[in-house]
Amino acid sequence: MTSDAPDRGSAAPPIRVTGLRTEFGDTLIHDDLNLDVKAGEILGLVGGSGSGKSVLLNTILGLKTPDAGKVELFGHDIQEGGERDEVERRIGVLFQNGALFSALTVQENVEAPFLEHSDLPMELVGKLAALKIKLAGLPEDAGAKKPAELSGGMRKRAGIARAIALDPALLFLDEPTSGLDPIAANEFDELIRTLRDALGLTVFLITHDLDTLHAICDRVAVLAERKVIAVAPVEDLERSEHPWVRDFFQGPRGRAAQRTYN
Amino acid sequence: MSVPGHNPPFEVGVESARYELRQSGEGLCLAIGGDWTAFGLGNLPTEIMRSLTEGSRPKALDVQSLGHVDSAGALALVEALGSTAPLEASDRQDLRRLADLVGAPSEARQVTEPAASAINTFFARIGRQVERFIGQIWAVMDFQGRLVVALGRHLRNPKRLRLTPLFSVMEQAGINAIPIVMMMCFFIGAIVALVGANLLSTFGVSAFTVELVGVAILREFGAVIAAILFAGRSASAFAAEIGAMRMNQEVDAMKVMGVDEFDALVVPRVLAALLMVPILTFCGDIGGILGGLLVSWATMDISPVFFLERTVDTVSLTHFWIGLVKAPFFALVIAAAGCGKGLAVSGDTESLGKGVTSAVVQSIFLIIMFDAIFAVIFMELDL
Numbered sequence: 128m129t130s131d132a133p134d135r136g137s138a139a140p141p142i143r144v145t146g147l148r149t150e151f152g153d154t155l156i157h158d159d160l161n162l163d164v165k166a167g168e169i170l171g172l173v174g175g176s177g178s179g180k181s182v183l184l185n186t187i188l189g190l191k192t193p194d195a196g197k198v199e200l201f202g203h204d205i206q207e208g209g210e211r212d213e214v215e216r217r218i219g220v221l222f223q224n225g226a227l228f229s230a231l232t233v234q235e236n237v238e239a240p241f242l243e244h245s246d247l248p249m250e251l252v253g254k255l256a257a258l259k260i261k262l263a264g265l266p267e268d269a270g271a272k273k274p275a276e277l278s279g280g281m282r283k284r285a286g287i288a289r290a291i292a293l294d295p296a297l298l299f300l301d302e303p304t305s306g307l308d309p310i311a312a313n314e315f316d317e318l319i320r321t322l323r324d325a326l327g328l329t330v331f332l333i334t335h336d337l338d339t340l341h342a343i344c345d346r347v348a349v350l351a352e353r354k355v356i357a358v359a360p361v362e363d364l365e366r367s368e369h370p371w372v373r374d375f376f377q378g379p380r381g382r383a384a385q386r387t388y389n
Numbered sequence: 390m391s392v393p394g395h396n397p398p399f400e401v402g403v404e405s406a407r408y409e410l411r412q413s414g415e416g417l418c419l420a421i422g423g424d425w426t427a428f429g430l431g432n433l434p435t436e437i438m439r440s441l442t443e444g445s446r447p448k449a450l451d452v453q454s455l456g457h458v459d460s461a462g463a464l465a466l467v468e469a470l471g472s473t474a475p476l477e478a479s480d481r482q483d484l485r486r487l488a489d490l491v492g493a494p495s496e497a498r499q500v501t502e503p504a505a506s507a508i509n510t511f512f513a514r515i516g517r518q519v520e521r522f523i524g525q526i527w528a529v530m531d532f533q534g535r536l537v538v539a540l541g542r543h544l545r546n547p548k549r550l551r552l553t554p555l556f557s558v559m560e561q562a563g564i565n566a567i568p569i570v571m572m573m574c575f576f577i578g579a580i581v582a583l584v585g586a587n588l589l590s591t592f593g594v595s596a597f598t599v600e601l602v603g604v605a606i607l608r609e610f611g612a613v614i615a616a617i618l619f620a621g622r623s624a625s626a627f628a629a630e631i632g633a634m635r636m637n638q639e640v641d642a643m644k645v646m647g648v649d650e651f652d653a654l655v656v657p658r659v660l661a662a663l664l665m666v667p668i669l670t671f672c673g674d675i676g677g678i679l680g681g682l683l684v685s686w687a688t689m690d691i692s693p694v695f696f697l698e699r700t701v702d703t704v705s706l707t708h709f710w711i712g713l714v715k716a717p718f719f720a721l722v723i724a725a726a727g728c729g730k731g732l733a734v735s736g737d738t739e740s741l742g743k744g745v746t747s748a749v750v751q752s753i754f755l756i757i758m759f760d761a762i763f764a765v766i767f768m769e770l771d772l
Contacts, residue, residue: 241461258460
């Protein structure tokens with residue numbers, strides 16, 4: 128017999144964006160943008176520079192108030208205070224440069240969410256943090272180091288360790304493989320997939336890395352013309368007739384990645 | 390906590406974790422319930438460990454009333470049970486997955502340094518402090534040497550001077566500070582006049598208040614208040630600006646482009662301070678005299694005209710020059726402390742905060758120290 132945790136109504140999609148509009152002064156960034164992320168999938172978001180990917184991420188995270196429309200995480204409207212705290216501790220974020228607290232060691236960085244949100248005994252928190260650091264693929268002695276002493280790739284891993292500290296249901300990654308060498312980037316892709324499988328995560332990632340899209344993304348959302356113009360597996364997008372999507376996936380780099388993975 | 394008319398929330402509250410130790414056929418059985426998550430566990434792990442004596446580890450696990458479980462809960466369970474076997478034998482899929490993730494209890498361990506003996510730590514601390522102190526002296530001398538060289542370069546070839554940042558700093562650190570310096574000195578002048586009038590009137594010589602205000606403001610307060618305000622406003626700004634540029638690798642970018650960071654960042658700030666602190670001192674003098682004048686007028690009916698006449702007659706011009714002569718020295722100290730601390734910032738935010746703080750503390754300390762030295766010098770010179 129196989130059972131699982133009792134279902135307490137997690138039927139709502141992890142992320143649902145409806146009719147989102149964002150504008151900076153006279154510039155319209157998003158107009159009537161809709162996006163649904165399914166539970167358990169790895170969704171990649173692509174779009175040209177300046178198409179508002181980071182703005183969309185900030186809006187979903189509640190760091191920016193939408194000018195119109197609604198963002199729901201697990202069925203909660205994030206703009207309606209109240210249950211924010213509940214939602215916040217179910218999500219983990221890896222910012223582009225790791226955004227680690229530079230005054231703390233890696234171990235303390237990973238412990239920070241526990242100290243903020245739980246009453247666990249310190250000893251267990253220390254062990255949990257060490258476990259998450261190990262899960263993120265960092266060597267054991269990395270915990271005692273300050274972020275400034277780490278390489279770029281290790282800093283990202285430390286950022287992931289902090290993001291998965293509280294076993295989030297939803298993980299946001301902003302350009303996880305940018306600035307990594309191809310070997311480190313491959314390892315990082317692998318890490319994301321392993322973590323998704325081990326922790327049952329839903330992953331929302333912004334990336335330009337065609338290899339990442341091919342290797343780990345279940346679906347890819349394309350942000351262009353101020354809205355999400357397509358959400359589909361990479362193979363379907365490669366056949367798309369839309370000019371931007373075609374240029375993106377059928378350019379020289381796109382073809383190279385396609386050859387590797389098909 | 391569910392809001393009516395809302396989608397079913399992802400997690401309806403958290404049920405506190407609980408446990409029970411039962412004696413069953415094969416030995417001790419740990420029955421757990423509630424949410425074994427980072428939020429539901431609380432201090433439970435410590436309690437369990439306390440209630441378990443060595444050798445009486447539960448062999449079986451009852452998860453009948455277990456709610457949610459996450460890696461924190463799984464780790465606590467593994468710690469209590471001493472192995473992952475009961476979790477792997479459980480019929481809960483998520484528990485088996487987490488058991489796999491958490492691993493055997495001996496693995497993921499926090500790295501702790503072996504505790505050093507007390508006497509060792511004591512001497513290590515002293516050693517580190519001495520090393521840091523020598524390092525600081527070295528850094529200050531290094532900075533001063535480079536500053537002198539950079540200023541010398543500018544003297545030999547004045548075209549090197551970057552006028553745009555010079556004027557920009559002069560405006561921000563100097564001109565914009567004039568109102569606050571005048572106001573502060575105005576109040577100081579007023580206070581000196583009030584206290585002086587009170588004291589001197591008991592001797593029947595309240596007219597000497599004018600001299601008191603004149604000497605105190607021109608000789609000491611004008612210069613010192615202007616310098617302290619400049620330190621508070623601008624030494625901090627210099628350290629923060631240059632420190633942020635260091636953190637952002639802008640200073641490195643400059644070096645690579647062949648731009649000397651002293652030419653581009655330090656010299657304009659030092660020169661701007663050298664030019665502006667005397668002007669601020671002058672403005673402070675005016676503000677202080679005005680403050681004294683107003684109070685004398687209001688409390689002792691000394692008319693403004695009489696006040697100014699008496700100031701000119703009795704307060705020798707030497708006092709004004711003594712105040713003004715100190716200003717460039719203060720300026721040099723403040724700008725050097727600000728820029729030096731800014732350049733010493735390393736990668737993390739903490740060192741930026743420390744740099745800004747110590748720039749202000751150091752420059753104010755040095756201002757007061759220099760003022761004391763000057764007081765002794767001028768006294769010996771009978772000025």
